[in-house]
Amino acid sequence: MNSTPTASRLHIAIFGRRNAGKSSLINAITNQDIALVSSVAGTTTDPVFKAMELLPIGPVVIIDTAGIDDVGELGELRVKKTYQVLNKTDLAVLIIDGETGVTDYDMEVLARIKEKKLPVVGIINKKDIAGYTPGDKKKWEQQLGISLLEVSALNREGIDDLKREIINKAPVDFSEIPIISDLLNPGDFAVLVIPIDKAAPKGRLILPQQQTIRDILDHDAIAIVTKEYELKETLDNLSKKPRIVVTDSQAFLKVAADTPKDVWMTSFSILFARHKGELAQLVAGVKAIEDLKPGDRVLISEACTHHRQADDIGKVKIPRWLRQMVGGDLHFEWSSGFTFPENLLEFKLVVHCGACMLNRREMLYRLSILKQKNIPVVNYGVLIAYVHGILPRALEPFPYARMMLK
Incomplete structure (x- = not known):
């Protein structure tokens, strides 16, 4: 970058x-x-x-x-x-x-x-x-x-x-909430788990990963980058326990299994849910998943336009998981880029991406509209952690947001 x-x-x-x-x-x-x-x-x-x-x-x-x-x-x-x-x-x-x-x-x-x-x-x-x-x-x-x-x-x-x-x-507070640096002290280790697959651009890291690394370095902590299958070996070879392990959401289950219970573990998407918007609102939205019924309409909104892979997270995986949890079919619609649908009242749930391509003001605007209309919303990382039963653990670094689960 x-x-x-x-x-x-x-x-x-x-x-x-x-x-x-x-x-x-x-x-x-x-x-x-x-x-x-x-x-x-x-x-x-x-x-x-x-x-x-x-x-x-x-x-x-x-x-x-x-x-x-x-x-x-x-x-x-x-x-x-x-x-x-x-x-x-x-x-x-x-x-x-x-x-x-x-x-x-x-x-x-x-x-x-x-x-x-x-x-x-x-x-x-x-x-x-x-x-x-x-x-x-x-x-x-x-x-x-x-x-x-x-x-x-x-x-x-x-x-x-x-x-x-x-x-x-110019507003002195226009800059966003830190991505991760407020969770770290100088000299702390932060282990970043970055799967390399078809969705990863050749020779590059995706934007949230790049920005997280920069935020760590800017605040004198130490970023250690590994893939999901090398995580256990990486942790065994560190001179001290890391403060936090951050993973791509698709590797949540394996990373949760390999990360010691006394080490924080979360995802890039959850970090960006806080960085760009209101994490507590996005966590509160998971309750609506339990109330979904076959035939309900769900909006999946992404802030960027990208080439979708065969097993795309927004187009394939999330719809599949939600159908399995509901026990029947759901009607999905998708939005992408800077457009946000006006027919929001038709949806029982909105699932939003990590919003790395939106500025904080735009994401807060979207969340405020959904709050006004009383439409629940989650983001990718929050939903994936919930589906896999590890959301409480993924929210350990954020006690206020974790309270939304009670």
Whole structure:
């Protein structure tokens, strides 16, 4: 892994009307011509994501959105996608067109930003346009109730001031809960069990494994990596007992058998259930598995799109286990990528992946929607540990979440 994963970056989204200069602004901030710029209204039709470094914040993602005043049937869909971006936004930038001023569209998007309790940076673009005056700035600030910076994205004026304001407004707590480091002391051993099979990309580790290793090293603990069939030999040859053993969920049973009872044992997926969302909510969802009946509908949601293997965990294994537990057939639906179904009330249970491709804000949004609708949810690691009867042990490092089982 040569760069910070997108899901771990601060997400900065640019909002405004068509032709307010959103794409031009992104080009100015990044100092690259990465966003298509045109005088034709509605050039940007879907959210566009650009990873970059913004010091001293560090890695960020800049999101260019479609105009909030788009029209027509397709325009409504674009506006809907624009507002969905708020669910993954850490900081919003609202552009006011210096030529036309504040409109009801600007007031609407600002209200939605405030509803999400997001920090917002307001700017007036096209400050060099004929007819714009400092008096306009004062009037528009009063209308919006926020301060506004003056920039010219076309001439790249005022961009340094904008970057400073973004840095000042960036939430200090946007970074996620640690993956594993808060469970370790410096010098502790953490043994990571990583099966190598058809699903493992040749020459690489999958993202949660990479991120876990980095979190261990960043906090001066020691990562020891092995495969499931070498775990017992690895443990026998260590100079001291490890603090924790973390496994891929598919090797849960063997790893649980080979790990001493006085050593913590959990999975990457359970670590990420806490890292990205609310572990307690995902654990509480296992109770719904006992209430499933033949014919019930179950949603399996994955945050990424990937090539499915013959015995894919989400497409094959989890449906098979749930059918066996229910003693009959269930109706399964699948969602993938950044889309999340709107017909959630049709489902008796949602099974979510580890969400390594989502940022924490997006995952918390999904969980909040499910909580509001009273729909139980589990993630892959929690469900697999439950199916194999080892969930209480896998939750030993997380006492609060373990209480949800009682």
